[in-house]
Amino acid sequence: MELWYTEKQTESFGITAKIRETLVTEQTDFQKLDMIDTEEFGRMLVLDGMVMTTIKDEFVYHEMVAHPALFTHPNPKHVLVVGGGDGGVIREVLKHPGVEKAVLVEIDGKVIEYSKKFLPEIAGQLENSRVEVIVNDGFMHIHDHKNTYDVIMVDSTEPVGPAAPLFERGFYQGIFEALKEDGIFVAQTDNPWFKADLIQKVNRDVKEIFPITRVYAANIPTYPSGMWTFTMGSKKHDPLQVDETQIPELETKYYTPRLHKAAFVLPKFVEDLTK
Known part of the structure; x- marks a missing residue:
């Protein structure tokens, strides 16, 4: 089974990355925080469903x-x-x-x-x-x-x-x-x-x-x-x-x-x- 993460950048468009592993998922006092490891961009920090940074770029x-x-x-x-x-x-x-x-x-x-x-x-x-x-x-x-x-x-x-x-x-x-x-x-x-x-x-x-x-x-x-x-x-x-x-x-x-x-x-x- 393949797992994919998709950020909906608009209601009609998104970016998708294949996931190796979910490292963290947590609702902090301020936002939803996810740390995932992706095939293409490596480890990725996601806040409220938006990509913040990745190891690759x-x-x-x-x-x-x-x-x-x-x-x-x-x-x-x-x-x-x-x-x-x-x-x-x-x-x-x-x-x-x-x-x-x-x-x-x-x-x-x-x-x-x-x-x-x-x-x-x-x-x-x-x-x-x-x-x-x-x-x-x-x-x-x-x-x-x-x-x-x-x-x-x-x-x-x-x-x-x-x-x-x-x-x-x-x-x-x-x-x-x-x-x-x-x-x-x-x-x-x-x-x-x-x-x-x-x-x-x-x-x-x-x-x-x-x-x-x-x-x-x-x-x-x-x-x-x-x-x-x-x-x-x-x-x-x-x-x-x-x-x-x-x-x-x-x-x-x-x-x-x-x-x-x-x-x-x-x-x-x-x-x-x-x-």
Whole structure:
């Protein structure tokens, strides 16, 4: 007998993967959490029926959340990751030696616990001495830490359940206030095929708050449609003005210095969503 997992990405479309084994299934205080081992993508974290990360393709998302912002800011020392309990973004942040402290604020401690157990390749840096892990509401942490961070990264689920407030204008205003005078923030903003209205809304809200707003994209096969967008808001530094020849090579699998600006070159139908 074959077992298959299907994520219904819309009411009429889904992605399916053959399962070797179900490792965890649990209703946490915040969401339904499943950890499954798949034939094609290896171990997979699923929250509320949505694929969050897999061993095979996780590097794309985590690298593209972290490195464009960190190489745009000239001297990022204090970094906040909201969400991201699997630890992948933290792992990438720590590849920047100038970062003195990386704070992870994850609302669901079970995500951290099971990621450490079943996704050590991703979560392996959560106990690094430069990392502080806080199990709490990221929205409230932002509110309570004015003028604190150089870079803030929002690694959230889609805007349902506990992540819904992380896509509201008030949250972006709070991020602006939590950043220092030349701070930068970046958030994942879903895909243009099924969530075009979300990209437009976030882009509009961020533009009203930040003087520099840019959208970029990456290819992540297990995320809806495969094309995924990220929105960056910056108080001072423009990612398109970065001298890519000065970006050092890191141990990465997707992000490169040449890709830094190229990621911001969008297909016209996506670019139109940002106007």
